[in-house]
Amino acid sequence: MMATVYIDGRAYEADSSRNMLDVALNLGFDLPYFCWHPAMGSVGACRQCAVKQFRDESDKRGRLVMACMTPAAPNTRISISDEDARLFRKSIIEGLMMSHPHDCPVCDEGGECHLQDMTVMTGHDYRRYLFQKRTFRNQYLGPLVNHEMNRCIQCYRCVRFYRDYAGGRDLNAFALRNIVFFGRHEDGVLENEFSGNLVEVCPTGVFTDATLKQHYTRKWDLQFAPSVCVHCGLGCNTSPGERYGMLRRIVNRYNGSVNGYFLCDRGRYGYEFVNSGKRLRRAVWEKGHVSREHAIAHAGELLAASGGAIGIGSPRASLEANFALRTLVGPDRFHAGMADGELRLVRLMIEILRGGPARTPSLRDIEECDAVLVLGEDVMNAAPRMALSLWQSSRQRPLEAARKLGIDSWNDAALREAVQNDRGPLFVATPAATRLDELATAVFRGAPDDIARLGFDVAHALDSAAPGEAGELAGRIAAALGSANRPLVVSGPSLESEAVIRAAANVARALVRAGKPAALSFTAPEANSMGLAMMGARPLSEAFRGRPDAVIVLENDLYRRAPEAEVNAFLDSARTLIALDSIETPVTAKAAAAIPAATFAEGGGSFVNNEGRVQRFFQVFAPQEDIVESWRSLRDLMIATGRAEAAAWRSLDDVIASFEAEFPELGRAVREAAPPASFRMAGMKEPRQPPRYTGRTAMRANINVSEPKPPEDPDAPLNFSMEGYPKQPPPPITPYFWAPGWNSIQSLNKFQEEIAGPLRGGDPGVRTIEPAGDHGAYFEAEARAFQPRPGEWLAVPLYHIFGSEELSRLAPALASLSPAAYLALNPEDARAIGDRAELALDGARRVLPVRIAPELPRGLVGVPAGFPETAGLALPAWCRIGRAA
Amino acid sequence: METPLTARMRKDGEPVGLEEYERAGGYRALRKALRGMMPAEVIAEVKDSALRGRGGAGFGTGLKWSLVPAGPDAPRPKYIVANGDEMEPGTFKDRLILEHDPHEFIEGILLAGYAIEGAAGYIFLRGEYTVAGERVRKALAEARAAGYIGRNILGSGFDFEVHVHMSAGRYMCGEETGLLNALEGRRANPRAKPPFPVVSGVWGKPTVINNVETLACVPHIIANGAAWFKGLSKSADGGTKLYGVSGKVKRPGLWELPMGTTVREILDLAGGMRDGLKLRGFLPGGASTDFLTGEHLDVKMDFTEVQKAGSRMGTGTMIVLDDRTCPVGMTWNLEHFFAQESCGWCTPCWSGLGWAERLLAAIEGGRGEPGDLEKLAGITKFVAPGNTFCALAPGAAEPLQSALKYFREDFERHIREKRCPWGA
Helix, strand or coil: CCEEECCCCCCEECCCCCEEEHHHHCCCCCCCCCCECCEECCCCCCCCCCEECCCCCCCCEEEEEEHHHHHHCCEEEEEECHHHHHHHHHHHHHHHHCCCCCCCHHHHCCCCCHHHHHHHCCCCCCCCCCCCCCCCCCCCCCEEEEEEEEHHHCCCCCCCCCCHHCCCCCCCCCCCCCHHHHECCCCCCCCCHHHHHHHHHHHCCCEEEHHHHHHCCCCHHECCCCCCCCCCCCCCEEEEEECCCEEEEEECCCCCCCCEECCCHHHHHHHHHHHCCEECCCCCCCCCEEEHHHHHHHHHHHHHHHCCCECCCCCCCCHHHHHHHHHHHHHEECCCCCHHHHHHHHHHHHHHHHHHHCCCCHHHHHCCCCEEECCCHHHHHHHHHHHHHEEEEEEHHHHHHHCCCCCCCCEEHHHHHCCCCCCCCCCHHHHCCHHHHCCCCCCCCCCCHHHHHHHHHHHHCCCCCCCCCCCCCHHHHHHHHHHHCCCEEEEECCCCHHHHHHHHHHHHHHHHCCCCCEEEEEECCHHHHHHHHHHHHHHHHHHHHHHEEEEEEECCCHHCCHHHHHHHHHHCCCCCCEEECEEEEEEHHCEEEEEEEECCCCCCCCEEECCCEEEEECCCCCCCCEEEEEHHHHHHHHHHHHCCHHCCCCCCCHHHHHHHHHEEEEEEHHCCCCCCCCCEEECCCCCCCCCCCCCCHHHHHCCCCCCCCCCCCCCCCEEEECCCCCCCHHHHCCCCCEECCCCCHHHHHEEEEEEEEECCCCCCCEECCCCCCCCCCCCCCCCCCCCCCCCCEEEEECCCCCCCCCCCCHHHHCCCCCCCEEEEEEEHHHHHHHEEEEEEECCCCEEEEEECCCCCCCCCCEEEEECCCCCCCCCCCCEEEEEEE | CCCCCCCCCCCCCCCCCCCHHCCCCCHHHHHHHHCCCHHHHHHHHHCCCCCCCCCCCEHEEEEHHHCCCCCCCCCCCEEEEEEEEECCCCHHHHHHHHHHHHHHHHHHHHHHHCCCCCCCEEEECCCCCCCCHHHHHHHHHHHHCCCCCCCHHHHHHCCCCEEECCCCCCCCHHHHHHHHHHHHCCCCCCCCCCCCCCCCHHCCCCCCEEEHHHHHHHHHHHHHCHHHHHHHHCCCCCCCEEEEEEEEEECEEEEEEEEECCCHHHHHHHHCEECCCCEEEEEEECCCCCCCCCCCCCCEEECCCHHHHHCCCCCEEEEEEECCCCHHHHHHHHHHHHHHHHHCCCCHHHHHHHHHHHHHHHHCCCCCCCCCCHHHHHHHHHHCCCCCCCCCCHHHHHHHHHHHHHHHHHHHHHHHHHCCCCCC
């Protein structure tokens, strides 16, 4: 409901379900605050947003109230400029600053510190407190987050995020008065998978990015570009920062429909792979370093002489790179760089989502769902940011009840009190225990086929026309989903089971047929798995069988896609192997020509996320050495083979235009996902560097005192410069968030249409999948009950947020958090095997330590997915395990 | 003069047992209510009695009960919480009831529970009140054995359980919403109102929180009627009140007197000042009330009159300051307590009180500076009601702001002479 409210005597229309701080900020007022957070609501602790409230027009005295705790009820009258309120806000800063060390020059938060901004905003500038400051002993919190408690201003945001919002347990507030200590009960690595958000949630320098500290640079000295996370298929928006050719850090880039305010730790800290020693930085020809031009010229000659090359694309390469390869080799010779099973599953997912009737939700939509069935996915480890959304959705049902008590939706502490530990319906069906289990109404442990059967049975319980059988648990799940307002089914390819995905589709269809606006969300394994599958490509096995003369492998370690022996046989049989990649892999090591490719930070392009959302990422910095986007190298390769027409691809927009000609719908989405390179604002481009970027003329002074011209960017309406459009650009090309007086990430308030809502101009990304309507039919329930086999085990993949994903494994901080490879067994099964086991699968033998997985059904063995020891295994698969010496 | 609250108490200091309590008319009120009164009638009777909360805020007890959602659609279970976290310095009135006539208080809880159609009561006791804890537990066991607590009480169909919780010991736990958090095992930070506890209290369910003395009044109101209870009082607020005096008087103690008895009468019962000492001032209702002075001796101790004089009746237990005790030292002592007990939730409290305490320590220690009094006065405004999250810091400001007003010369002398004039 809209209401008229008055701020400093002027009338405004405001959403009455919001509080006056939210309203004032949204209207553009500079009202300082600390404890309020747009995603977490109000608690009224810091008292920084005090304003004067007046009863009515005749009330001249008024009283101080906290704007964050004041509903925007009709005819609410407040004054921000009132002298009492202004002085009180200044006094609050004085109070907060009493023990603050004022160590801004050596503090990592300096220059993007909300406390600095608010101090300046209130005008507090003189110390009257002349006694000793209180000090603390800091803790070691692990390789991701640094702790400096002396800076703390006791706003409680850290524990509210960590415990209340993200479900963490090992960070707490201890002691009282002015010595409240925010930390762990003892030194140790923070356990929660979203701990890195503390860096952005903390309004000052208590929690800072420990990886940034290794190569520290101030925000104002970083060069940014809008980017998209490459470490899973959810497509969270990020803002990477670079200096001196090195990627320094990643912070969240708000997208109201996708990641909102928060990233997972894999997404925040995986960036270190860009600086890794495992990067392929220089072109290789016949084992020796050469220039890229040289390598391409030789490779072109070989290709021209060959009987025709095939191309192997990549789910971690951009649409444009994959398209360039497809153009080079021809559609019939373009193969998906995914395991066959995975390609089949991702295509099935796309077909199901397109066919409907359930809609694929954004992460934001997921937060709003009020009953959830997770079928087969370990969400926290496969698509971590989605788990944080599910954490919020599990509160929806109890929140509805709490709102009936008349508690405002922003009144966080009161809502949490009313909700207590109540959780809405959430059912988790996976082979092994998952982190979401603690939220679950019920969990089911079973083999992939049993999980699928449960799904079919749930669909059957919802709609007797759907195939399946009656079951007690299925009945409970069906009842919970069927009585929800916004039910959600989550599944995905993790178990590599078509049956599981079909079962999930049946549940969603049955819900829609029961009249529910059901959502169906599939995780996607890699940043562009969906995009590659949408483009259409031949299966990898066909490439393997085809024994081609020449092979071009795009950004792909095939040893992660298929068993070693098969990959060896394939690669060894090709006369010519050309590999493009950003990292050194066994494939680049074998290649005659290995051509360095840009990472997401060094080149632009597009990904399609699990939702079917096309998103653009932009080059953060112009790399040195021979690193260029794969599409450019592939273009040059085409030219080298005599295809002069490829020279027409001068910029990314040219590639996108060709792409659109070939794939009209997907191509249009790519084109519309961001303005073209020719886009100008008042005749200007968007600067990647903040207006206070320093040292520009000194950076290369040791080489040459003449400052070189900044690199041109033919691909984007962004400059490698601090010069350009001084105002807010459209969201897809917003490199970082900053506003005058708002140097911290809190400046976001100035970029949103409404607080915590969409960005002004719309959230980035173009959805390409909307369900067609309920035309299809139920899938047959083809899964049979799992039968353990004597002497054999069914190997199933188990995922790890740190360890299963290829690129973030190369980030030292995350690598240190990854477990060692293992084989997981039910305790009973483990007893027979012992501490170490030998796994015989795909013709290879591996000896690994045994890990006890209490909930894993007997007859299954859990194998860590994506670890070097296990990569390339086609799972699930029957295998033998023996006691190892 | 009737003294219903204390009349049954034994001279030997032992608690009144169940039989003794019943012989003296105990549990008659509960019987009467369960057999013949609707819950709404119990609330109406308490409303009519003009009983106001004895914890210090003086909120109408019947009114509070009537704000609990009633009827078949009301959220359940509903709870009664008895606030026995008597941690206000100088206050020891609830302890008398808890230790000496626990059944009177328990009967009050049961009546309150019946009135709001509650399911259970929690007795939240100050951690140091171990004797009270034992005696209340014993009384609860007696009452349970006699059928006053449990299922189907006295055959009425009314079920009610009562639990005792001993506090881990923080002043903040006496603040009613901090108490609720502590009871749930959380940090004793206060909660925002609204929602008020009557809507979302313990475990997020409708909850009435009443002071021990308040609850002890209830059986007498139900047994004897609202008019009788009002008649006990000399003022508009109903009933008798436990008044106490501490400090250098001849007979510090506690007396049950008609509501509205004057300060002078109470001090007379305490025997006046010790020989050779003169009264300089007093905190009328515990540590968190403004100082009053000798000119306020004829003020009636009730919720309205003390307020008119510039302070609050608070818990009704006064602390007397004599002319040989340093008012700065006393204020420092008080502020030390409040600063130490700040829960650390809202900025004015955790930053302001600590600062005030250090300024007072410096002044008392002869290290005060010109300008310190202005800083102190500024802090009392900084932590004014509404500026802070709960009443702790505004309460802490009351003795400080009034000390600055009545004993300003003493403060100035400390700063001028760079020493405490009362020091050795």
